[in-house]
Structure formats: structure tokens, C-alpha cells
Amino acid sequence: MSNTTSDLHSRLLRLSEPIAEILRRTPQETTAKVSTKDILLSLLPNTSSPHLINEEERLASIKSLALACALLSSSRSSTHELLSWIPESLSIAGESAFREISRDYFSESPNSNGEKLEELVIELLPIVLPELKDTIEESSNSEAEDGSAAIARKPVEYAILAVHQLRWFVTQVEKPNLAKVCNLVVPCALTALDHWSPQVKGQGMISFVHLAKNVSSSDLGSYGDVVLDACYQNIASDDEIWIHVVVLSVLLVTKIHPNNPRSPWYEKIMNEMLGHVERQPRNKERRIAWLRFMEPLLNALGLFLLAHFRRIFPLFFQWMHSDDAETVLLVLERLETVVRLTWIRNSPVIPRLVEELVSLYKQSSMRKERDEIRALILRILMLLRESKGLQFESAWSQHKEDPNLSTVGEYIWSRSSSSEDLLRSES
Structure with missing residues (x-):
């Protein structure tokens, strides 16, 4: 980086000042125990911030502003009360600030702005992800916890904000670069999937979906079956994240075990999903999500679908006569696939x-x-x-x-x- 430390400090202040100004005059009405607004303000540099002396301090200062920008940008795709109060003007300001930071940081690089942004994210991930992982873990619970441990546990709102930041950082990197940081992303995302909160799990699953779409099965390496087990354990999940469970489970099993329908993971995931929709066949959102995203799994199973006929067809017969046309059309499409394959x-x-x-x-x-x-x-x-x-x-x-x-x-x-x-x- 060619910029002097004083120049960088001045630029960070200049970029953060309009964000801080909008933040201060934007009310946050929430019943949550945690104030997102206070956290954002604490992440922004101000005139009393110490001047940057070395590369480590420079990167730490950029990291803090990047974490703030990640939250601001995440508000565009979140309906959670911790983020839904953030106006679009703030989201745009945060995204613009991070793009400008990346241009400054790689001022001598000939790469385009998009590539510079991705490069900066990759450079920040080794220091950002461990912190986010710790924050998520600090609000997780254990049945074996004693009273003092439960009291010491951080409010879940911190984990919800951290997992939104995780999702934002992960989705800024695509193939082939995401494979280079796969070993950093997977442990953090797995921590989110192991959390008790559906909001935390859901964002972790979205991060994994992006990861799975941008890396190969060999990039996942020894993590493959671990991630599949986490998916399997989460199939019986809340309504709000069922669609993410289905998408991720189908994507991972067909990627990690392609052309191998004899893999026990196919049977485990298929049987668990079937059991779940059998218990709630009238749940419109669940059946539509299942029908919409199951096609790759059906194609991968091929003739092995015959073993599931006694469970699949009673569901198809019931759903074929649903009131909503979307269910009927999806059932017929999946039925055509099953007949064609078997x-x-x-x-x-x-x-x-x-x-x-x-x-x-x-x-x-x-x-x-x-x-x-x-x-x-x-x-x-x-x-x-x-x-x-x-x-x-x-x-x-x-x-x-x-x-x-x-x-x-x-x-x-x-x-x-x-x-x-x-x-x-x-x-």
C-alpha cells in the first residue's frame, strides 16, 4: 500500500463522517437488548481515534470500518429488527465507503474496482472470521451449562449481527478465490449452523450455499461429511429456515458425492426430508420449498428412487389436488422427473x-x-x-x-x- 498512515487515517475519517452523521439522526426502535446503532458508531473511526502507526493498526482500523459497512449492507436483505431500521441511504453509504477503501488500499494495483474489493475482503478474512466465530459461540448454549455459565452468555443479538457480517464477507468472494479461504470460512459457518437460534442458523446456511456454489468438492476436503452431518441435523428446523436447509442439503450432497447414489448420505437426507414433510403435509411453504429445490437430488438418485416410492407417491397424490396452483404444477414437474428416471x-x-x-x-x-x-x-x-x-x-x-x-x-x-x-x- 502506497498511502501514508496519516493519509489513510484522514481518508477513513472522511468516509465515516457522513455515515456517522446519518446514524446519529436515524432512530432505532427495538425491543432488543443490543443496540445496533451503538455498535455501528463504535466501529467507525472518529477524530479521537489514535493515529495509525504500523500495518497491523492500519488493517485493524480498516477491519472495524469494514465490519460496520458489512452490517449496513446486510440490512438490504434482512427483515430482522436489529437491521430493518437502517435506511437505504445508510446501506448505500456503507457500500460506497468500502469500495473506496479497497481502491485506496490497492491504489497501485491495475485490477478493477470489483477485484480490489474482493482482494481486500480476502486480506481481512483471517482477522475477521475468528472474531465473528467467537462472537457466535459466546451466545450459544449447552444443555450441560450451569447457572453461572448461562448468566455469562452474551445476548443472542450479538450472534445475529455477527452472522450477518459473516454472510456479507463470504458473499463478497467468488470462484476461484473463495477456495483459497475455504478453511477459514467453514469452521465459522459451522459454528453458525450449530447455534440454537434459527436466525443464526439461517444466515450460516446462506453463507454455506454461496461457498458450495463457488468451490469444488475437493476444496471442501475433510469438511465435506462434517458439513453434510450439520445439514442432516438441521433438517427438522423452524419454518423460517426450512428453505435454506433444503437448498443447502441438496446442493452439498450432490456436489460432495456426485454420481454416487449409493452413498448413505443420499438415503439419510432423503428419508429425513420425507419424514419431515410427511409430518406436516399441509404446510404450504415447506412443501413448495421441497418440491422446488429437490430436482437435482431426484436426478442424482435415478433408479434408487424406487426405494422411496411408498413414501413419495402418497405425498404427490395428496398435493396434486391442492388449492394453490404452484404446488400442483411443482408436483407434476417432479412427478414427470420420477417417471422419466425410473x-x-x-x-x-x-x-x-x-x-x-x-x-x-x-x-x-x-x-x-x-x-x-x-x-x-x-x-x-x-x-x-x-x-x-x-x-x-x-x-x-x-x-x-x-x-x-x-x-x-x-x-x-x-x-x-x-x-x-x-x-x-x-x-
Whole structure:
């Protein structure tokens, strides 16, 4: 870094002053035990701050301002009361300040501003992440704690703020650079997943999702199964983070054990998720999240899905007749995948499946999404017919005399028409 320490100190003060000014006049109304506003002000340099003498002090001063900027920027994607009070003007000021810091810090580097920002984050991570990890741990609990330990534990609000900072720092780095700091990120993110608070867990999962998308399975190394176990332990989680659990679990198991559906992790994660949705089949948010993000896991399992039929299909049959169209369309899409992957020729599921599809086809006549639903049903029926199973022909024979299904039957046994032609003829 070419800048003198006095120049840097002056620039940090100049960057932080407008942020501090907006902060002081912005009220924070909260019932939390911790004031985010006070924490932000404590992180900003001021005129009474000691002048920077050496590189360590320079980096420490930049780190403090970066932690403040991380909180300000995190407020854009958080609805938590600790951050939701922060106005957009403050978020923008924080993000602009950090970009300018990165330009100053790497003033001699020819890299673009985006690359400089990433470089500064990478340089800060070794000193930021251990501190954030400690903060998260200090508010975690243990069933074995005695009274004095529980009293000494920090309020959970500190961990919530720390894990938002963790998420921000991690998501500023992408491939290939994120692989270089994987060993720093994973222990800190695992600490978040082990926390008792859903808010802390959720942000930790989002950090892991970003990590998994930007590193290879070999980069995760020995952490792979440890992280998968943390996902597995968190599947039975609160509603607010269920979507993150599903996304992360599917992403990790298919990345760490690709082309290996015999891995016990596939069966463990699939069975745990199925058990969870079986217990709450009417929970719309959970079933939609599961159906929306399960496709990669279904594709990875392939024929091994046959072992899960007795649990999957009762759920599909129930959800196919849901009131909300999103669930119905997602079920049909996943059902098409299952049929395509397994060619369920000799399964006792076929008669019931044909019956349910026919019933839904008729019911859909009054739905706004009729064409989309019927197109998917026709594709599934064609897949079943093309599997050349006598079971399907036997099951369909129960409906071939139904005048409401005459055009459907003609389409199934004729390759010359398209599903779009059929839908237009019925309109």
C-alpha cells in the first residue's frame, strides 16, 4: 500500500463522517437488548481515534470500518429488527465507503474496482472470521451449562449481527478465490449452523450455499461429511429456515458425492426430508420449498428412487389436488422427473397414478392454469404409455369410454398430435 498512515487515517475519517452523521439522526426502535446503532458508531473511526502507526493498526482500523459497512449492507436483505431500521441511504453509504477503501488500499494495483474489493475482503478474512466465530459461540448454549455459565452468555443479538457480517464477507468472494479461504470460512459457518437460534442458523446456511456454489468438492476436503452431518441435523428446523436447509442439503450432497447414489448420505437426507414433510403435509411453504429445490437430488438418485416410492407417491397424490396452483404444477414437474428416471413399469403405483392424473385433468377445467396443468399431465401419461407397460393399458382401459377423455386417449395413442394442438382443440 502506497498511502501514508496519516493519509489513510484522514481518508477513513472522511468516509465515516457522513455515515456517522446519518446514524446519529436515524432512530432505532427495538425491543432488543443490543443496540445496533451503538455498535455501528463504535466501529467507525472518529477524530479521537489514535493515529495509525504500523500495518497491523492500519488493517485493524480498516477491519472495524469494514465490519460496520458489512452490517449496513446486510440490512438490504434482512427483515430482522436489529437491521430493518437502517435506511437505504445508510446501506448505500456503507457500500460506497468500502469500495473506496479497497481502491485506496490497492491504489497501485491495475485490477478493477470489483477485484480490489474482493482482494481486500480476502486480506481481512483471517482477522475477521475468528472474531465473528467467537462472537457466535459466546451466545450459544449447552444443555450441560450451569447457572453461572448461562448468566455469562452474551445476548443472542450479538450472534445475529455477527452472522450477518459473516454472510456479507463470504458473499463478497467468488470462484476461484473463495477456495483459497475455504478453511477459514467453514469452521465459522459451522459454528453458525450449530447455534440454537434459527436466525443464526439461517444466515450460516446462506453463507454455506454461496461457498458450495463457488468451490469444488475437493476444496471442501475433510469438511465435506462434517458439513453434510450439520445439514442432516438441521433438517427438522423452524419454518423460517426450512428453505435454506433444503437448498443447502441438496446442493452439498450432490456436489460432495456426485454420481454416487449409493452413498448413505443420499438415503439419510432423503428419508429425513420425507419424514419431515410427511409430518406436516399441509404446510404450504415447506412443501413448495421441497418440491422446488429437490430436482437435482431426484436426478442424482435415478433408479434408487424406487426405494422411496411408498413414501413419495402418497405425498404427490395428496398435493396434486391442492388449492394453490404452484404446488400442483411443482408436483407434476417432479412427478414427470420420477417417471422419466425410473420407468415405473411393474409398480403397483401405476393404477392409482393414472386415476389421480385423470381426476386432476378433469378438475383443472376451471383453473386459470388449466393449459399448464394439462400439458404436464399429458406428458406424464405419454411417458407411462411409452414404458410399454401392460399395467398402464389396463389402468387406462377404465377411462377409455369416458367422453370427457376421448381426445386425451387419441393423443396418448397417436404420436402425430402435440399436446398444444389438443389444448387448443379443447379451448
